[in-house]
Amino acid sequence: MVLQSLPRKPIILTISLLALFFVLFQFYGEISVDYYRNYAPGEAIVPPKTNNDKPQPGYFKAQPEWDWEVPEYGSSWKGYSRKPRNKDIVVLTASDGGGHNSAIPNILERVLDDREKYCTRHGYTNLWLNTSRYDIGEAHRTWSKIPAVAEAFYLQPNAEWIWLIDTDIVLMTPSTSLVDALLSPSAIEHGMMRNTPILDGQLKKNPSHIYTPNDYRVQDIDILITQDHQSVNTGSMFFRRSAFTRMLLEMMTDYTMLMGLEHGGAEQDALKHLLLEHQLVRNHVGIFPQRRFNAYAQGGNNMGYRDGDLLVHFAGCWTTGKCQEYFEEFWGKKGYEGVWRPDES
Numbered sequence: 166m167v168l169q170s171l172p173r174k175p176i177i178l179t180i181s182l183l184a185l186f187f188v189l190f191q192f193y194g195e196i197s198v199d200y201y202r203n204y205a206p207g208e209a210i211v212p213p214k215t216n217n218d219k220p221q222p223g224y225f226k227a228q229p230e231w232d233w234e235v236p237e238y239g240s241s242w243k244g245y246s247r248k249p250r251n252k253d254i255v256v257l258t259a260s261d262g263g264g265h266n267s268a269i270p271n272i273l274e275r276v277l278d279d280r281e282k283y284c285t286r287h288g289y290t291n292l293w294l295n296t297s298r299y300d301i302g303e304a305h306r307t308w309s310k311i312p313a314v315a316e317a318f319y320l321q322p323n324a325e326w327i328w329l330i331d332t333d334i335v336l337m338t339p340s341t342s343l344v345d346a347l348l349s350p351s352a353i354e355h356g357m358m359r360n361t362p363i364l365d366g367q368l369k370k371n372p373s374h375i376y377t378p379n380d381y382r383v384q385d386i387d388i389l390i391t392q393d394h395q396s397v398n399t400g401s402m403f404f405r406r407s408a409f410t411r412m413l414l415e416m417m418t419d420y421t422m423l424m425g426l427e428h429g430g431a432e433q434d435a436l437k438h439l440l441l442e443h444q445l446v447r448n449h450v451g452i453f454p455q456r457r458f459n460a461y462a463q464g465g466n467n468m469g470y471r472d473g474d475l476l477v478h479f480a481g482c483w484t485t486g487k488c489q490e491y492f493e494e495f496w497g498k499k500g501y502e503g504v505w506r507p508d509e510s
């Protein structure tokens with residue numbers, strides 16, 4: 166017999182290897198094999214081609230970027246989970262350089278330069294989009310960071326995660342890897358706050374009685390955000406390329422029902438409203454402890470910056486007229502590794 170004359174060991178080895186691959190791909194069933202095929206090392210990423218100097222040719226929602234692509238494996242609400250590559254992370258500053266930030270001279274140039282260094286260090290893409298170009302009708306200017314997220318997904322087709330950070334944020338601990346600290350499946354799994362009240366103003370004064378899910382699935386998490394003492398805060402948040410994210414951006418910028426109406430907290434109120442009203446939205450939005458990626462310049466141990474925190478956000482500083490003072494103080498301590506503001510909790 167031919168079979169008997171063949172060496173046994175190589176055949177058994179081959180069969181075992183095939184079985185092993187079969188088992189492995191069973192576990193990775195939510196990601197198509199195509200994904201791994203496209204995951205070749207060393208593939209060139211084309212830097213995004215921005216159009217930052219010209220106004221867009223019409224109403225923002227009519228722009229092509231709203232038709233940004235979502236791959237097959239991100240199109241189901243059952244989601245997927247995997248560790249992103251650094252080069253698939255975009256750090257997005259969506260700003261017109263104006264607003265209360267103009268109290269700090271050259272703030273936009275300074276933070277963009279600093280973010281460029283951070284991105285180079287880790288292999289992320291630094292992106293600035295000039296939000297003055299968007300025709301958003303009568304809506305308040307802060308809404309325009311939502312169209313910027315859509316534009317970023319469109320301009321950078323490989324972007325898997327987009328980190329939207331306000332201009333009035335300083336990266337204090339630039340050694341932090343976003344993947345290890347926040348975006349890997351285990352970081353998401355361990356970081357999310359379960360069964361936590363979703364705030365609608367101060368908890369004691371106005372309890373919403375709505376909580377984050379107890380049984381989050383990490384595969385479903387498409388948005389990462391934090392809450393301060395009053396509500397979710399859109400100053401620093403992460404968006405994953407998925408069908409859910411695209412739907413959420415479209416809902417948030419619904420002009421008739423949300424964006425065109427008077428909302429004190431603009432885009433932030435839109436997101437809060439969607440969270441409070443919709444279980445599906447709660448299932449896809451991970452709420453993290455504030456200091457993980459949105460510590461404020463002032464506040465107690467839950468809110469205020471402490472040594473080692475990723476960043477500091479000067480939220481609300483224009484109300485006290487101290488923006489510049491705070492900003493320069495923190496800027497001078499960027500990357501400092503000694504004891505400055507220890508966590509004494």
Ligand SMILES: *[C@@H]1O[C@H](CO)[C@@H](O)[C@H](O)[C@H]1NC(C)=O
Nearest residue numbers: 217218219220221295297298
């Ligand atoms: C931002 O866009 C506005 C409106 O299109 C334009 O007037 C301004 O020059 C742009 N800013 C920069 C720095 O390109």
